[in-house]
Amino acid sequence: DKLASxxxxxxxxxxxGLEPAIFRFFNVYGPRQDPSSPYSGVIxxxxxxxxxxxxxxxxxxxxxxxxxxxxxxxVDFLVQALEATALEPGxxxxGLNRSISLKQLLAEIGQVLGGLPPVTHADARAGDIRHSRANNERLLRRFRFDQPTPMGVGLARL
Incomplete structure (x- = not known):
């Protein structure tokens, strides 16, 4: 498991004396994600x-x-990490330290695509996390953080 690693x-x-860089990626999305992959996200x-x-x-x-x-x-963060001369442990x-609900996400997708097919709801799945938001204080302390890609812009690039 990830924590054991x-x-x-x-x-x-x-x-x-190994100096590892450990990055915990939060819900990465972008072009060419395979929606049938077990590692694929909801987007x-x-x-x-x-x-x-x-x-x-x-x-x-x-x-x-x-x-x-x-x-x-x-990728911008990973390039900065590769170019860093030293990283503090930890x-x-x-992530962006921003939360968006699945309802809001669907509204954004609908806006980008000009509409949505019917949306239905099923019972929540056992083990699904209700809320997830990155505490990115260490990220902001260690790396440049310019303007992140707005959700609508990222969705339009899919």
């Missing part, structure tokens, strides 16, 4: 269905929130 890296840091699934005109199913009431980051913004959350 971070513990192993910390062990190697202390024992062997690629919703947009694929909207483009095909097939109904969209939201599990839960749609008020659950996520912190989305456009892939080009993520994981860095790579």
């Amino acid at each position: 971070e513990y192993y890296l910390d062990f190697y840091r202390r024992q062997h 690629s699934i919703f947009t694929e269905r909207a483009l095909k005109g097939t109904p969209i199913t939201v599990f839960g009431d749609g008020e659950q929130t996520r912190d989305f980051i456009y892939v080009a913004d993520l 994981a860095v959350n790579v």
